[in-house]
Amino acid sequence: GQQLNQSPQSMFIQEGEDVSMNCTSSSIFNTWLWYKQDPGEGPVLLIALYKAGELTSNGRLTAQFGITRKDSFLNISASIPSDVGIYFCAGNSNSGYALNFGKGTSLLVTP
Amino acid sequence: DTEVTQTPKHLVMGMTNKKSLKCEQHMGHRAMYWYKQKAKKPPELMFVYSYEKLSINESVPSRFSPECPNSSLLNLHLHALQPEDSALYLCASSQSSGQGGFGSPLHFGNGTRLTVT
Numbered sequence: 001g002q003q004l005n006q007s008p009q010s011m012f013i014q015e016g017e018d019v020s021m022n023c024t025s026s027s028i029f030n031t032w033l034w035y036k037q038d039p040g041e042g043p044v045l046l047i048a049l050y051k052a053g054e055l056t057s058n059g060r061l062t063a064q065f066g067i068t069r070k071d072s073f074l075n076i077s078a079s080i081p082s083d084v085g086i087y088f089c090a091g092n093s094n095s096g097y098a099l100n101f102g103k104g105t106s107l108l109v110t111p
Numbered sequence: 112d113t114e115v116t117q118t119p120k121h122l123v124m125g126m127t128n129k130k131s132l133k134c135e136q137h138m139g140h141r142a143m144y145w146y147k148q149k150a151k152k153p154p155e156l157m158f159v160y161s162y163e164k165l166s167i168n169e170s171v172p173s174r175f176s177p178e179c180p181n182s183s184l185l186n187l188h189l190h191a192l193q194p195e196d197s198a199l200y201l202c203a204s205s206q207s208s209g210q211g212g213f214g215s216p217l218h219f220g221n222g223t224r225l226t227v228t
Contacts, residue, residue: 042221045216088153
């Protein structure tokens with residue numbers, strides 16, 4: 001599959017701060033998905049993006065499909081303790097059907 | 112609550128045991144998937160079923176045997192596993208078999224935590 005570079009690997013922030021994480025690929029993607037995984041649970045779909053330049057919000061979360069089609073970012077505004085978890089980006093390239101995952105961003109939020 | 116249901120939630124088995132993991136979805140999705148996930152790692156694809164037929168096997172050892180009895184159910188039969196097979200096994204489904212693309216994102220269950228002793 002395609003290599004996805006997700007950064008940062010981990011973040012340790014205070015409640016109320018904004019968070020930003022991103023993913024880049026070496027090839028053009030037609031889909032970007034963002035998932036959150038809590039301990040002992042499966043990944044939960046947060047936002048799905050299908051068009052270059054698309055900006056989509058889900059509550060305090062905002063994600064964008066980069067115009068180069070090789071990157072995406074996820075922002076979380078005014079973080080709260082329940083935002084703690086691992087966030088994965090995932091996407092499909094034009095060259096195949098495989099869903100490629102980033103290595104994840106581990107988010108810790110202190111009250 | 113997830114719309115993909117997996118049972119059991121936890122499973123401990125010996126290396127000579129035979130066990131099965133079960134997955135069910137009622138979203139009318141036509142593609143179902145098995146993933147394996149190690150701690151702090153992303154999910155790794157094992158199998159893809161599309162319209163109840165096996166379409167992708169990611170070179171998974173034969174001690175893992177998938178089965179799709181109908182469009183809503185997916186099983187993973189386990190036999191003679193090794194301790195290194197201990198992991199979280201995730202089932203997922205999507206409307207089409209594009210593995211998340213083409214407007215058809217994957218929806219995951221909560222997984223079965225498997226421990227092989």
